Amino acid sequence: MSTNVLFLAVDSLRYDAVFGDNSFDTPNLDTLSNGSVVFHNCFAQGVSTAPSMTSLLTGRYPLEYGGHWYIEETQPTIAEQFQNSGYTTGAIHSNPNVSRLRNFDKGFDYFEENIIPIQSDGLLEAAPDDALRYLNKFVRILSKSPYMPVSKVNRKLTDWIASTADPWFLWTQYMDTHGPYLPGGAFTYRNKFRAEKLWRKAAVNSPDEISDEEHEELLTNYRKEVEYFDVELGKFLQKLKEEGEWEDTLIIVVGDHGDEFYEHGLYGHGNLPYDELTHVPLLVKFPRENSVGATDVNELVRTVDILPTALDYVEADLTDEMKERMRGESLIPLIRDDQSPSYDVVVTEKEMREDDHLRFGFRTDEWKYLYDGKNEREFLYDLVEDPDESTDISDSHEETMDAFREHLEDRLDAIEETSEDIHIPAIDEQAGVEEQLKALGYK
Incomplete structure (x- = not known):
């Protein structure tokens, strides 16, 4: 029996929203975790969607081969590897x-993106950009949210699965836990406008001016969004069981990155790679007939390893180009044979496009080193004594700093070497996309 692969990425889902002392009420994720391999120390390669999902969908680090704003034409993708192995x-x-404008549709037989409601095709093909922009702004004002809600996503996923022959690989990016945080499924226009105004104040304009009451409102609504997502996820997973898709499907649930609630002076995910932005939940439910057994894994792992693990499990054929570029490693040896991965340092990186500089984080079980290229600042935290990353001790641990500086130099060299002959085209966003980005706190 062939194995299907369902890859569910949840935008801005922190690890401690699902597990730990401050976890929320997520009974369906809890039930799923009871029958899954749960990786308790999984860390993302990006602090926002573009770097994190580039890494997840290509198996390479975000800044190599032209960076994470666009998947260049010769970059092999995970989807292509599934295609090569007979998957739809x-x-x-x-x-x-x-989006497909950034070439993320590469390797997908079917790619549906609900980014803007009105596009320049059909009867509106000749419409000027300004007209489309204002029309989309009007529609967005009337819409419940600037993204497709989980209930609608799951209906589309269910329909696609029902119409597709095995084996298949299916990916979605749930947006409900991304700001602006609405109070779960309790929609009113007052809630919507209040949430968007508060989100822009916190994540874009004035994080230092957020009051204690507003802080609690943000946290409360984030919790409600996570719990609402959990309810809808439970309905979807039950549907998979009813349709006979459960037992033969490898199911992956992971946060693409976290969100900060002023732990380090900001909201959202625009800060350096602190753990609240990089520590994400990862659950992998294997097909029953080939189950590796439910287990908890505490070893340090990376999100870049997730889909290489899926490819390994289904014994997919990889192209030579993919083998050359792929940084991710299969976690099957760790799960089955307790064989540790080859790395002991987890890399997180991002290009700050508006400021034209790079940011890096290097994490081990004991240390966190951060580098901000904007002002060439460095930070070092002892994660054993200071898990909240509150006290910079870079001035008193020169030998440790030197070791991490070598990692940084290696990364800069690798980025330069792999991107030397790569051309990334200028991307003109569709008229109206900026309205959605603004609502999500990106502009």
């Missing part, structure tokens, strides 16, 4: 940071 590939999402 599908994607359904509403995140403008992973």
